[in-house]
Amino acid sequence: MGVHAGTDFKDYSTTVGAVNGSAYTDYQVKDTSKADGYLDSYNVGGNYKVDARMTASTGTGSWVRIDDNMGYFIPNSITSGNSTTRMQFSNDVTTPVNVQVTGKWASN
Template sequence: MKLKKVLIGGVAASMLLTGGLVAQASTKYKSYSTTVGPINGSGYSSYQTKNVAGQKADISHKSNGGYSVDVRTNSSGSNGTWARNLQAGDKRQLSNSHNKGTQTRLQFSNDLDTRVSTQSSGTWRSN
């Protein structure tokens, strides 16, 4: 009887650990660096494959040449919600409705009054 309880407890613990690991699984942070054109211009990161449908993407923005920039996720089928006024040192989570397995990238946009190209860089993961 004791052995049966120990086995059941071990199986339950394994399931909890495995479930916890699956919930934590996501894409790895990857670097991005893109030129964002002037006057509402756009720039894009490279693609990542979405692991969990609709899970927020994470971005850690390193720099944008002293300007603020807007960012969202982008795929061939949909766009995420814009995160406005991202500045150097900001970390954000980007809402989206991309499906699992979708190739997703970041889209950056300068403001209408930004009259120069800017260079955005940092790290991100699509989750």
């Protein structure tokens, strides 16, 4: 746990709750205002897909659909220096089970 610099990749492994559940990564400090973050998704469990976005006290980003073994740019409106920057993951309302997600990300 802890806050990491936004230009450093930080591993994540978390469980997204069933039926529109959410999960979050640890925090990073945003380095550059409104710069796209980057998420490298290793695994989204059970052949499901989840949505991901960057969120913080000074803004948020658009939801991006993620899958196994793919990289994604994560647009956002978060300002530099924000230490509450993190990734949020969300399951579909039709997903009846918890879904494990793993990978790494940087807020930039």
